[in-house]
Amino acid sequence: MDRLEDLKTYNILDTSPEQELNELAEIASAIFDTPVSIVSFIDDERQWYKAKIGLDFNEVKIEKTFCKYTLDNPDDILIIDNPLEDVRVKDNELVTCDGGIKFYASAPLVSGHGNVLGTVCVIDYEEKKFSNKKYEALRLISKKVMDYLETRKVMHLQNKEIEYSAERLKRLTDLAPGAIFKLSLNIEGELKFIFMSEGIQRLIPELCPEKLKNDPRILLDFIYGEDRDYVYNLFKYSSQSLIPVEAEYLVHISDEIQKWHWMKANPLKLNNKEVVWYGVIQDITQKKNHLDTLEKMLFDISHVIRKPIANILGIANILQSSEITKLEKMEMCSIIFEETQNLDDYINELNLKYHNLKKLLKKDWTD
Numbered sequence: 001m002d003r004l005e006d007l008k009t010y011n012i013l014d015t016s017p018e019q020e021l022n023e024l025a026e027i028a029s030a031i032f033d034t035p036v037s038i039v040s041f042i043d044d045e046r047q048w049y050k051a052k053i054g055l056d057f058n059e060v061k062i063e064k065t066f067c068k069y070t071l072d073n074p075d076d077i078l079i080i081d082n083p084l085e086d087v088r089v090k091d092n093e094l095v096t097c098d099g100g101i102k103f104y105a106s107a108p109l110v111s112g113h114g115n116v117l118g119t120v121c122v123i124d125y126e127e128k129k130f131s132n133k134k135y136e137a138l139r140l141i142s143k144k145v146m147d148y149l150e151t152r153k154v155m156h157l158q159n160k161e162i163e164y165s166a167e168r169l170k171r172l173t174d175l176a177p178g179a180i181f182k183l184s185l186n187i188e189g190e191l192k193f194i195f196m197s198e199g200i201q202r203l204i205p206e207l208c209p210e211k212l213k214n215d216p217r218i219l220l221d222f223i224y225g226e227d228r229d230y231v232y233n234l235f236k237y238s239s240q241s242l243i244p245v246e247a248e249y250l251v252h253i254s255d256e257i258q259k260w261h262w263m264k265a266n267p268l269k270l271n272n273k274e275v276v277w278y279g280v281i282q283d284i285t286q287k288k289n290h291l292d293t294l295e296k297m298l299f300d301i302s303h304v305i306r307k308p309i310a311n312i313l314g315i316a317n318i319l320q321s322s323e324i325t326k327l328e329k330m331e332m333c334s335i336i337f338e339e340t341q342n343l344d345d346y347i348n349e350l351n352l353k354y355h356n357l358k359k360l361l362k363k364d365w366t367d
Helices: 003-008 019-032 132-175 199-203 209-214 226-241 285-319 326-366
Strands: 036-042 046-053 059-061 078-080 103-110 116-124 179-186 191-196 245-252 258-270 274-283
Touching: 003 116, 019 036, 019 046, 019 116, 019 132, 103 132, 116 132, 179 199, 191 209, 199 209, 199 274, 226 245, 226 258, 226 274, 258 285, 285 326
Parallel strands: none
Antiparallel strands: 036 046, 036 116, 046 059, 078 103, 103 116, 179 191, 179 274, 245 258, 258 274
């Protein structure tokens, strides 16, 4: 892999300081007793300092940096202990200026692909000499930096995957029927929606997740009449008993529109300081209408239709008797005909009535 492409995969350039790398820079400075130590990364234009001791600037152009000489030498520690006589840097303004650099050493930061991404370096403005053991310590620090970077890279990729998964999950929850939520109640009595899907706005157009996160109690304002206290008390009791909440209640959408909602939420206690509920809210208005229609059908069957049938059965029993006259039989037949006609009329009326109800329910569903 190309060195610059490799460097980009670590997402390290122009990021905020991190304690772990600052501490490694401090260790390097302490080992070599130098006023300056740096953990840096080199792109195609500059050397950028991720962690630094003894400097008040964050980068230098690549032309001015000593560390560029490490880019092609991943296995070597770069030691420049007499910069004024080293042909590579003797004309560098960082050397020739008053109080210029008199000692420099760096260990390369080498990726798994063998690319030099940057360095751990120490700098002094006085001449210094060190044993090989000191330089080996610098190499070990550079390896520790790379260990940290590799772990950081994995965590960054995992966080991106988590964010992507969370976004996919949000898209799924927003498409789910009704609304999905996570509600929290802490020990101070603070109530908060940790999550509310976009479905809440389909249930109650005036609400949105952002509004509910700012003030979760406004959901109660839409619950009609006594149902409001009923739902509130269910959650109050659930916070103590940890019994799931389940309720059907009437919601006031507008002066012309009322809907039936169903809510179920399972509580979970966290560290004796917080109770959270994972729950759903669904519109059950159509279900309620279906049940009402079924009740009306049962009433009509048991009261409207049964009356003519009962009359016909009673007459049929009389007709079976041999003691009635021919004239009486004719009268009975006339009554049967009349009741049969009434029954037919009732059935036609009910058929039209429930056909219209079916159309209304279908309209509610598609709307």
